[in-house]
Amino acid sequence: MTAHAFSLLFAAVLANQAGVPLPVVPSLVAAGALSAHAGTGMVPSILVTVVAALVADAIWYGLGRWRGREALRTAARLLRRSAEYVDHAEGRFRDHQLAFLFGGRFVPELNPIAAGMAGAARLRPRRYSAIAIASALAWAGGWTGAGYALGNVAREAPVPLLSLATPVVVIGAILAVGLALKRRRRPRHDHRLPGGDDGRMVSRRAASFGS
Numbered sequence: 001m002t003a004h005a006f007s008l009l010f011a012a013v014l015a016n017q018a019g020v021p022l023p024v025v026p027s028l029v030a031a032g033a034l035s036a037h038a039g040t041g042m043v044p045s046i047l048v049t050v051v052a053a054l055v056a057d058a059i060w061y062g063l064g065r066w067r068g069r070e071a072l073r074t075a076a077r078l079l080r081r082s083a084e085y086v087d088h089a090e091g092r093f094r095d096h097q098l099a100f101l102f103g104g105r106f107v108p109e110l111n112p113i114a115a116g117m118a119g120a121a122r123l124r125p126r127r128y129s130a131i132a133i134a135s136a137l138a139w140a141g142g143w144t145g146a147g148y149a150l151g152n153v154a155r156e157a158p159v160p161l162l163s164l165a166t167p168v169v170v171i172g173a174i175l176a177v178g179l180a181l182k183r184r185r186r187p188r189h190d191h192r193l194p195g196g197d198d199g200r201m202v203s204r205r206a207a208s209f210g211s
Contacts, residue, residue, distance in 0.1 A: 006044070008027075009028075009031055009048050009052070010049075010051070012024045012027045012052075013048075013052035014053075014055055014056050017057065017111050018112060019075060019109070024108075028143035028144050029143055029144070029147035032145060032146060032148035032150070033148065036152045037151050042147075045140075046144050049139075049140035050137055053105070053132075054136055056115070057115045057132045057136075060112045060115035060116040060119065061115045061119040061128060063116055065119035071119070072117060073086070075112045076113070079113070086113060089117065093114070093121070100114060101131045102134065105138070106135075115132070
């Protein structure tokens with residue numbers, strides 16, 4: 001991959017992990033496939049992805065420490081989520097802190113809230129950094145590794161499958177962006193966190209998150 005390609009990958013991951021509804025998984029898979037095709041290994045792509053994700057985390061973590069609940073409300077507005085969504089996220093954070101922060105990486109719309117919540121809760125920077133790095137490595141390594149494996153298969157195939165990868169990824173990205181924009185035009189609803197029971201709304205003790 002060229003320096004220009006790495007720059008585009010960095011920008012896409014940074015935007016995605018910061019909360020912009022930009023699908024980035026196709027880019028990670030494509031980066032892995034291109035790395036396999038070039039024979040350069042997937043470590044550079046993973047490092048670029050991890051650094052970009054950590055920059056996004058640091059931004060929201062810092063905003064959370066600085067602005068408290070106001071940062072969470074800002075994230076909710078950016079993601080078109082209701083205050084109730086943030087309340088449910090806070091409950092999950094209190095009950096399952098490690099799993100919530102680690103798993104939030106794999107749900108782009110949840111990652112900014114998780115990072116901001118860690119900052120607002122005054123989670124120690126060293127602990128948060130360890131969780132963020134581990135989750136970023138797992139996320140980047142998983143998708144880039146999948147692309148790398150596919151790239152190796154395509155390279156050895158009798159038909160030049162890799163030549164079809166670019167148009168497929170571009171078409172997929174365009175469709176994903178279109179769906180994301182269509183979703184953002186819909187009226188805002190009260191969304192529940194995926195897989196959760198709805199039970200415990202966190203009370204306004206969340207003010208303890210405050211600035």
